[in-house]
Amino acid sequence: MNRSEYASCRLCPRECGVNRLAGRRGFCGETAVCRIASAEAHFGEEPPFTGRRGSGTIFFSGCSSRCFFCQNYQISQGGIGTELDMEELVAAAERLIGQGVHNLNFVTPDHFWPHIRDLAWELRRRGHSIPLLWNSSGYHRADRISEYAEAVDIFLPDFKFADSTLAHCVMGDGRYPEFALSSLRAMVEAKGFLEPFDETGGETARRGVLVRHLVLPGHIGNSIEVLRLLHREFGSELPLSLMSQFRPVAACRTRGMLARRLSLEEYRRVCDEAERLGFDRAFIQPEPGDEAFFPDFEKERPFEGNLRAVLGIRSGGTHGVAGS
Numbered sequence: 001m002n003r004s005e006y007a008s009c010r011l012c013p014r015e016c017g018v019n020r021l022a023g024r025r026g027f028c029g030e031t032a033v034c035r036i037a038s039a040e041a042h043f044g045e046e047p048p049f050t051g052r053r054g055s056g057t058i059f060f061s062g063c064s065s066r067c068f069f070c071q072n073y074q075i076s077q078g079g080i081g082t083e084l085d086m087e088e089l090v091a092a093a094e095r096l097i098g099q100g101v102h103n104l105n106f107v108t109p110d111h112f113w114p115h116i117r118d119l120a121w122e123l124r125r126r127g128h129s130i131p132l133l134w135n136s137s138g139y140h141r142a143d144r145i146s147e148y149a150e151a152v153d154i155f156l157p158d159f160k161f162a163d164s165t166l167a168h169c170v171m172g173d174g175r176y177p178e179f180a181l182s183s184l185r186a187m188v189e190a191k192g193f194l195e196p197f198d199e200t201g202g203e204t205a206r207r208g209v210l211v212r213h214l215v216l217p218g219h220i221g222n223s224i225e226v227l228r229l230l231h232r233e234f235g236s237e238l239p240l241s242l243m244s245q246f247r248p249v250a251a252c253r254t255r256g257m258l259a260r261r262l263s264l265e266e267y268r269r270v271c272d273e274a275e276r277l278g279f280d281r282a283f284i285q286p287e288p289g290d291e292a293f294f295p296d297f298e299k300e301r302p303f304e305g306n307l308r309a310v311l312g313i314r315s316g317g318t319h320g321v322a323g324s
């Protein structure tokens with residue numbers, strides 16, 4: 001196993017240069033010891049990933065983005081997680097595969113890339129052909145995407161901000177839009193758009209890219225600019241997931257920003273813009289702030305609510321319902 005990239009860590013755009021092997025922590029908050037907060041079949045992802053038997057999500061602790069509003073703040077910034085060595089990580093993945101999940105879904109994996117690479121390699125060596133899914137913040141160094149693409153089949157990145165001032169305010173790096181866009185270009189070039197794309201989940205995805213965008217209350221202009229940017233770059237066939245599930249966490253109230261839920265009207269305006277631009281493979285969610293999508297990682301089963309089946313169709317498009 002090659003862990004040398006942790007020695008002077010430059011895995012993400014923060015390029016901290018700390019020695020994680022020596023127990024130092026960079027901006028992501030993690031040393032070179034892999035930690036996960038949860039490994040379970042998840043039924044709240046978009047239908048092409050959830051299918052009928054669920055997506056095998058493995059949530060990694062820590063995060064290089066650290067948005068203060070993070071809906072998974074308990075694990076991205078709150079320290080929740082269990083240390084696993086490689087043998088235990090492989091065992092967790094094989095347990096999920098044994099449950100019949102449609103894919104292995106690595107959530108916020110980039111700061112543990114050397115572990116992910118070894119995990120993917122070991123699973124293939126053992127003969128597992130299950131699709132591997134990279135589920136991320138979208139905040140990456142584009143020059144790393146080709147390596148990731150050798151290990152995984154599906155990219156499921158966020159595109160959070162087109163507004164660099166908002167990105168700076170929320171995650172301390174106004175360069176997010178340029179990193180996210182250059183990384184997304186590399187993802188699409190490597191894997192193409194998600195396929196097959198079956199909005200019912202009858203047939204689950206094997207490879208490709210789907211982009212997620214979480215609509216933030218009071219920042220509809222950012223969402224509309226994200227949609228226009230994606231449309232200009234990738235056209236209306238780009239698979240999208242427009243998420244309304246935002247719920248303010250404690251840090252939002254402390255900062256006096258994003259301290260309320262999204263209104264239905266705000267969400268509709270963003271969906272209308274997606275429709276106007278001609279995106280016809282865009283998943284939407286039914287109700288802003290739906291608690292079913294909000295996890296509690298202090299519980300043994302963080303996503304208890306996601307077993308509730310939801311499906312909605314928006315007139316004029318092939319919109320389903322999704323989210324994690």
Ligand code: SF4
Pocket residue numbers: 009010011012013014015016017018020025026027028029030063064110111
């Ligand atoms: S992965 Fe973590 S330690 Fe490495 S550069 Fe990014 S934030 Fe810094």
